[in-house]
Amino acid sequence: MIQEKKNFGMFVVSLDFELNWGVRDVFNIEEYGKNILKGRDAIPKILLLFEKNDICATWASVGFLTFSTKKDLINNIPDNLPEYLNANLNPYNFLLNVGENEKSDPYHFGYSLIRRIEQTPGMEIGSHTFSHYYCLENNKNKSAFYSDLLASHNAFSKLGIHTDSLIFCRNQYDNESISIAQKVGFKFFRGNENHWLYRPKSKKLESLPLRALRLSDSYINISGNHLNNIISKEFINVPSSRFLRPSGYSALEKMRIIRIKAAMTQAAVTGKCFHLWWHPHNFGRNTNENLNFLGDIIKHYVILKDTYGMKSLNMKSVLS
Numbered sequence: 001m002i003q004e005k006k007n008f009g010m011f012v013v014s015l016d017f018e019l020n021w022g023v024r025d026v027f028n029i030e031e032y033g034k035n036i037l038k039g040r041d042a043i044p045k046i047l048l049l050f051e052k053n054d055i056c057a058t059w060a061s062v063g064f065l066t067f068s069t070k071k072d073l074i075n076n077i078p079d080n081l082p083e084y085l086n087a088n089l090n091p092y093n094f095l096l097n098v099g100e101n102e103k104s105d106p107y108h109f110g111y112s113l114i115r116r117i118e119q120t121p122g123m124e125i126g127s128h129t130f131s132h133y134y135c136l137e138n139n140k141n142k143s144a145f146y147s148d149l150l151a152s153h154n155a156f157s158k159l160g161i162h163t164d165s166l167i168f169c170r171n172q173y174d175n176e177s178i179s180i181a182q183k184v185g186f187k188f189f190r191g192n193e194n195h196w197l198y199r200p201k202s203k204k205l206e207s208l209p210l211r212a213l214r215l216s217d218s219y220i221n222i223s224g225n226h227l228n229n230i231i232s233k234e235f236i237n238v239p240s241s242r243f244l245r246p247s248g249y250s251a252l253e254k255m256r257i258i259r260i261k262a263a264m265t266q267a268a269v270t271g272k273c274f275h276l277w278w279h280p281h282n283f284g285r286n287t288n289e290n291l292n293f294l295g296d297i298i299k300h301y302v303i304l305k306d307t308y309g310m311k312s313l314n315m316k317s318v319l320s
Helices: 029-052 070-073 091-097 111-118 144-157 175-183 208-217 252-269 289-306
Strands: 009-016 055-062 123-127 275-278 311-313
Touching: 009 252, 029 091, 029 111, 029 289, 055 111, 070 091, 111 123, 123 144, 144 175, 252 275, 252 289, 289 311
Parallel strands: 009 055, 009 275, 009 311, 055 123
Antiparallel strands: none
16 A cells, blocks of 8 residues: 655666677677677566566667668768777777678667667667767867767667767766756756765776775665755756666675665655666676566565555656
């Protein structure tokens, strides 16, 4: 029985859909390609789990994925490109290595998957920039971000999709990039957790101790539950509460699910927002374990929905 209360808690889910474009500067295909392919295979299973339980979600997709052929991708590259001081960060330098289409190169094209996501009730297609753009890396051409976001809008528009929500790559953003995104026309973005552990920063400022603390925070409450009230304004921040780390540390999984469920319950009771996010390729290893873990989270959401009236929402529906 639903308890009477003025506000309802929100369970928001977002996924950074990027395939190899999100990791190509860190891993090569030999090292991580299997994760990408199995992550692709996991997407229909995730969508089925969502559909069965009336879960809404935002899939922020890299614009490169919208094309079914290399020719179409190259024909839609903007004239104004980033000039990262670290050339390895620039995806345009990598295009020669890309196959001709999605069938021959499932690592870099995702047209069929975007259409599959779009057909599932409650799913929102958002943008993860056009080229997996890094806002806080050393880049001699700062104006390229505006061009990148325009190219992203145009790419999705050709599929009949209007992208209202933006998720910044590697969670890198500052006031300037927020202003540019708002100018292009985005209405929602996923901000980071409000704690120094999660402050946006460039890759060179990421240290092993910092990453270790964030890992520990997944199991032990170091930084808080990061529940939020969503404030209505021109560019709406829907902040992250928790990154859904891949399953694998079996001895600690019980601690991790307890941490997530406790935060969700608090959000339901207090009428606040709990925002869970991950990448599909995080399910590319130990896929069944990850799906079962997600299923456990969703079962808890259903209990909170029935008990407190919690609602599942994607990013653009948080104020509807």
